[in-house]
Amino acid sequence: MNRKYQAIAEKIKKLVIDSEYRLGGKIPSIRDLALTYGVSITTITAALRLLESQGIIEAKDRVGYFASSRVLKDVERHREYEPVPKNLADNIFIRDLATLNQNHAVPLGSAIPADEYLPNRQIQKSLLRAARRTSETLNYWFPGTPAYLSAIARRMSNIGVNSTGSDIIATNGAQEAVMIALAALTNKGDTVAIASPSYPGILHALKMLELQVVEIPCFPHGPISLDTLEFATRNFEIKALCVSANCSNPTGYSLSDEDKQSLIDICKKSDVAIIEDDVYGDIFHGKSRPTPLKALDTDGSVIYCSSFSKTISPGLRAGWIHPGRHYHSIANQKYFLNLSCPAITQIAVADFLDCGTYDLHLRKMRKIYQRNVNTLRDLVLRHFPEGTHCTVPDGGYVFWVTLPYTVNMEEIYEQALRHRIYFAPGSMFSISKSAARCLRVSGSNPVTAQVKDSIRYLADRIEESPHTQTDACEPN
Numbered sequence: 001m002n003r004k005y006q007a008i009a010e011k012i013k014k015l016v017i018d019s020e021y022r023l024g025g026k027i028p029s030i031r032d033l034a035l036t037y038g039v040s041i042t043t044i045t046a047a048l049r050l051l052e053s054q055g056i057i058e059a060k061d062r063v064g065y066f067a068s069s070r071v072l073k074d075v076e077r078h079r080e081y082e083p084v085p086k087n088l089a090d091n092i093f094i095r096d097l098a099t100l101n102q103n104h105a106v107p108l109g110s111a112i113p114a115d116e117y118l119p120n121r122q123i124q125k126s127l128l129r130a131a132r133r134t135s136e137t138l139n140y141w142f143p144g145t146p147a148y149l150s151a152i153a154r155r156m157s158n159i160g161v162n163s164t165g166s167d168i169i170a171t172n173g174a175q176e177a178v179m180i181a182l183a184a185l186t187n188k189g190d191t192v193a194i195a196s197p198s199y200p201g202i203l204h205a206l207k208m209l210e211l212q213v214v215e216i217p218c219f220p221h222g223p224i225s226l227d228t229l230e231f232a233t234r235n236f237e238i239k240a241l242c243v244s245a246n247c248s249n250p251t252g253y254s255l256s257d258e259d260k261q262s263l264i265d266i267c268k269k270s271d272v273a274i275i276e277d278d279v280y281g282d283i284f285h286g287k288s289r290p291t292p293l294k295a296l297d298t299d300g301s302v303i304y305c306s307s308f309s310k311t312i313s314p315g316l317r318a319g320w321i322h323p324g325r326h327y328h329s330i331a332n333q334k335y336f337l338n339l340s341c342p343a344i345t346q347i348a349v350a351d352f353l354d355c356g357t358y359d360l361h362l363r364k365m366r367k368i369y370q371r372n373v374n375t376l377r378d379l380v381l382r383h384f385p386e387g388t389h390c391t392v393p394d395g396g397y398v399f400w401v402t403l404p405y406t407v408n409m410e411e412i413y414e415q416a417l418r419h420r421i422y423f424a425p426g427s428m429f430s431i432s433k434s435a436a437r438c439l440r441v442s443g444s445n446p447v448t449a450q451v452k453d454s455i456r457y458l459a460d461r462i463e464e465s466p467h468t469q470t471d472a473c474e475p476n
């Protein structure tokens with residue numbers, strides 16, 4: 001799946017995290033690493049650069065690379081960290097909803113793709129063709145229209161999940177898919193584990209269903225810490241884990257295939273159902289489509305949720321769920337909730353997929369999103385305070401920024417909005433205190449001069465805001 005240098009970077013990272021290298025200690029020379037791994041100097045150099053950009057190692061001029069003491073401290077703290085179930089009560093930052101449709105604001109934090117990035121003309125043609133088929137479009141279609149379900153099953157089979165239309169249920173976006181999965185698996189007061197930081201819609205769903213949450217941190221690097229997950233599953237009665245194993249929102253990180261298998265094994269041991277949200281999986285930045293957890297699932301216990309909101313149109317609300325062995329209970333939830341999804345959009349999306357231009361569109365968008373993310377990351381690292389850390393996404397168009405100190409992010413958020421700049425403060429993504437000094441930045445829109453100015457504007461507000469020193473990765 002990974003390129004060679006990425007695979008080697010993973011191995012070196014593991015050694016750093018497992019404290020094989022002394023705190024702040026020197027990494028072997030490039031030449032020695034090339035000999036150890038049997039690869040070229042160029043490959044090792046690329047691996048070390050990647051680790052440096054992730055803050056795992058630090059370069060010292062003419063001396064070499066050193067294990068980052070910051071990462072090692074984070075690891076120590078993480079080992080001491082015990083996750084506990086919490087009530088979401090009123091502590092979720094949901095003002096984002098009010099700003100969702102503020103088209104006039106610079107969309108620095110928005111995870112909604114720009115209109116110009118959607119295949120508008122083709123989907124319009126498909127909608128017009130679908131509108132002519134009134135005998136099909138004017139009725140209920142539960143669990144979905146046959147053409148849509150078959151098209152989804154074909155795509156699922158292409159990414160390693162052998163499926164037929166009868167395995168799939170159409171949903172109103174991935175959000176509804178996650179919601180009905182949670183509703184089928186839990187009762188009020190049950191505990192659900194989530195990655196932290198996590199897509200805000202997961203927090204909203206848990207709050208709506210009155211569930212308790214255990215946040216599993218993503219540090220030192222990845223969408224979710226497997227050690228903490230294992231700890232949590234052994235110590236609490238967790239009904240389900242909600243996770244994006246590929247190109248997660250907001251970190252952009254993916255798990256390696258090996259870690260995906262470990263995650264499945266950990267959950268299986270404690271009978272924790274996995275709800276996989278894979279909405280960004282098709283817009284990976286690497287060479288090939290990352291494997292969904294569902295492709296590694298041998299007994300139908302992974303519930304796969306996705307949609308075309310990030311690739312075709314969020315407004316069509318074209319999503320789906322592959323519930324595996326939970327099919328009947330989840331189908332009931334969907335039917336009880338709203339009987340079915342609109343047929344016209346399903347028919348149009350199936351028509352669009354049949355035209356064969358979707359993969360071409362994805363290839364184009366992957367490059368654009370990756371370029372946007374790189375440009376924005378460079379700008380943030382150039383203008384934000386020294387010591388700011390940005391994730392290097394494996395896919396999607398968002399990345400997670402951690403400041404070297406805590407500022408009043410909500411005040412900056414309000415100030416920025418008054419200045420018509422919308423960014424996503426960390427408290428939208430987690431209830432842990434550490435998120436207060438984080439924010440999500442998004443390359444879902446073209447990086448215009450206005451967007452560049454807004455990064456500088458934020459950097460200035462952060463600089464002038466009173467700073468509080470906090471530990472690097474305090475999970476609570």
Ligand SMILES: Cc1ncc(COP(=O)(O)O)c(C=O)c1O
Nearest residue numbers: 111173174175199249279307309
């Ligand atoms: C990770 C993730 N899952 C789900 C959704 C919601 O997707 P949909 O519009 O398909 O409901 C989003 C939207 O931002 C997201 O980022």
